Amino acid sequence: MENSSLITYLLLVPFIGSFLLLLIDKSREHLIRYTGLVISLLAFIISLIIFFNFDSQNPDFQFTHKFPWIENLNIFYFVGVDGLSLLLVLLTTFLTPLTLISSWSSIKTRVKEFTFFMLILEVGMLGVFVSLDLFLFYIFWEAMLIPMYFIIGIWGGKERIYASIKFFIYTMFGGLLMLVAIIWLAVYASTPLGYFTTNLVELYSVGPEVESTIQNWMFLAFAFSFAIKVPLFPLHTWLPDAHVQAPTAGSVILAGVLLKMGTYGLLRFCLPLFPQASITFAPYISVLAVIGIIYGALVAMVQTDMKKLVAYSSVAHLGFVVLGIFAMTQEAVQGAIIQMINHGLSTGALFLLVGVIYERTHTREISEYGGIAKLVPVYSFMLLFVSLSSIGLPGLNGFVGEFLILIGSFKSPVLGSWWFTVFAASGVIFAAVYLLWMYQRVVFGEVKNPKLSTLTDMNPREIFIMIPIIIFIIWIGIYPSTFLNISEKSTAKVIEQVLPAEKVTLK
Amino acid sequence: MQDFYNIFPLVIIGGGILISLLIEMYSKRSEAILPWVSIIIFLFSGLYALTTVDYVSVVFQNMLATGGNVNIFYFIFTFGAAIVSMLSVEYLRKYDAYFGEFYILLQSSVLGMMFMAGARDLFMIFLGLELMSICFYTLAGLNRKRLTANEASLKYFLLGAFATGFIVYGIALIYGSAGTTSLEIISSRFTELTENILFIGGMLLFLIGFSFKIAAFPFHMWVPDVYQGSGTTVAGLFSTGGKAAAFSAIIVTFFAVFNNSVENIFTPYLSAIAVLSMLFGSIVAIAQEDIKRMLAYSSIAHTGYMTIGLAAGNYEGVAGIIFYLAAYTFMNLGAFGIVAIIEGRDETNLSINSYAGLASHHPILAAMLSVFMFSLAGIPPFAGFFGKYYVFIAAIKADLIWLAVVGVVSSVIGVYFYLRIVVLMYFRDAEAEISLSSHNTGLLAVIISVLLVIVLGLAPGSIIDLITSFL
Structure with a gap:
């Protein structure tokens, strides 16, 4: 579908909605909560319309909408989706209403501001995934920091100020270096094209022609920015702070969507824009990814705080995604995309569950728990289910992504060594160790802590939030083709852009 | 005639x-x-x-x-x-x-x-x-x-x-x-x-x-x-x-x-003062406890960013400086305006700590000051960002990529002290409530500034077109 303004509506609904929300009197918290939910559901419905009208056989951008914004610099408002971004758009619009519902009990103060910032954050995240102009992309990329900064800083835990500033400055630094590279690329492109442009589709043809030294620098600037966001080892240090301090809803969005912006950026920008540099650096970045998988898992193992444990597990899971992207084979990249969605669902759900129990006991220390299986059977079941999905139990979603990435990286011509796969596979085992060990310490055994005796099981609202996530966990696990079909053609196109058939022979 | x-x-x-x-x-x-x-x-x-x-x-x-x-x-x-x-x-x-x-x-x-x-x-x-x-x-x-x-x-x-x-x-x-x-x-x-x-x-x-x-x-x-x-x-x-x-x-x-x-034979001199102003202004501003002194050092840093345009010495540089000056005028005057409104008689309420908890007592003032701070820090979609963007384009076109990178580093340092004000206003509780005398015209001036900062940030095209058409 050419020139459809559906995506623009998708951005405008939460944007305008968030400002309408500000008009409601702040004492009417119920009205504010329901309005926020309705707005985010509207956005979800629009994204479903896009999904059902999406042609998965077409590798190009669809639903594009383009009009000049700053003509002097050839900057366009240019949005569209393809198989790479559509799933992430859906993930965003799917998670936002759920997190809003989950915040009904945890956010008691400044409800209006919270809902406002959540909706603005949704606009920013969607904008990042649909922008096809580098300038527009950068605007969303940075502007999205503001609401997240406030969400961590106002509603976060004890160390929230430190965590929010650290999060902001880390991401901003990477982002600004990327800005320099964006301008550099656009200036570079003005020679072959004859005009200054930040249009991604036009730059796809220019990027590969950039001289290799300069291409390496540009690649590094982009990759650095994305690596901070992913976060790739050793740039991950902001993540545990931000995750632990953020309120539950913030953590879910942070893990579920924000981290994917980094991996999405690698796939959308780094690979196709700078193919030679990507191939040059692929082994190094993959080494970092594998270190991240093992390091994240080992550090998660020794955590005493449940939220921190889940946070470090993100470092490990995102390591898989990065490995998949830089393996540059059809299976690996598709696995990476599915793994992004899986991580959003599983880790998002884990954070929600940690939030559920934290609201009741106000502690996340694993040692404070034990034996809650008898007290809260529904909760225990949900936690087990989600943990297994995160571990990668066959039949659930995590397995599909990790399996594809491992196959793809094993036969990757770019990495050229199966050692990556061997070490990465060990990460799967570690994941089982830290998650099951946590599960055992929290759920089984005798109830030692007297405070737990008043623990109540999940209420219908909390169960209601988990059900859609669980449905998708099973769906992806059993029949992933629904989702793999969407990304297939676009993935093939990216790989073709990076590895033109004549240069590298794919096995 | x-x-x-x-x-x-x-x-x-x-x-x-x-x-x-x-x-x-x-x-x-x-x-x-x-x-x-x-x-x-x-x-x-x-x-x-x-x-x-x-x-x-x-x-x-x-x-x-x-x-x-x-x-x-x-x-x-x-x-x-x-x-x-x-x-x-x-x-x-x-x-x-x-x-x-x-x-x-x-x-x-x-x-x-x-x-x-x-x-x-x-x-x-x-x-x-x-x-x-x-x-x-x-x-x-x-x-x-x-x-x-x-x-x-x-x-x-x-x-x-x-x-x-x-x-x-x-x-x-x-x-x-x-x-x-x-x-x-x-x-x-x-x-x-x-x-x-x-x-x-x-x-x-x-x-x-x-x-x-x-x-x-x-x-x-x-x-x-x-x-x-x-x-x-x-x-x-x-x-x-x-x-x-x-x-x-x-x-x-x-x-x-x-x-x-x-x-442009003056590039070495201009690049040197640009780099020194940006870094010196941003670093020293971190240590300030008085908001006017902080804004003074921030003003030195902004001079540095604008001087990048001079050092680049191309027409994007001039266009960038003019746009930057327009953006800077409104965002900085807005910030000074809020300082003037908050300031009590006899130079009280000038320490940055007096901004603690402002968001709960005066949410509109706090929101506007946040917009000015984000804009001064160069965060999109506000006017200050676009000024920087244009100046960086000028530098990169003039092959002064290192200058743009220094500008980026100093912007990150800048974020820290601009955000400090936002942190105080939103994330901390007030020590003493600030009572404001009637400030209708002053408030109006600040509201006009904030609107200009947002409009120049979202639609910089028309004014940039105007500026470049005369170069």
């Missing part, structure tokens, strides 16, 4: 000064009338300049240019001054420091700035500079009962006079080597003149003198003390109008460079 219409923005201000003098002398209610007269004069002149922006011409025997970017500068000066006037109404009442001269000096200084922006001759630049600077020295010390104001005025005067000395000496050398003070002739013979060491020396002295005026490191020593000591609203004017005027003078003097016709 057409000449007269073209210089009408200047005539309006000139006539306004005379009218204001008469009102001050003969009216007993001048305190109530004069601010509004001066606001109307500023707005009228600014809007007139904006509507006649297409009439580009040179008048008075090549002394003064009108139309084009000159008029955009007029717009920046007059709108900035109008905002300062609106803010000053209640600010002066708070200190019981109403002097009719305040608005007259304000108008005279704006006239001086306009001469500088329109100058096509070194003498006009000097004339405008002195008119502006002498008014500034007086404005800084107008509240003569305050010791700090006296100190600020004296410091400003002594260092300003020192800088003027450099400029005059530079002009003398330029005249000696070129045989003319006409900028048009100097521009057309620029390449040939740069072979003369005296000419280069003169230009460098001229640049050093103006480095004082734009508050660039290492010529910034007066900035924090003057901003802190003088009234908050006039400090806002010094940091915006004064800086914009000085930049406009540098741009016209080095027009040959920006025309892409000659090599």
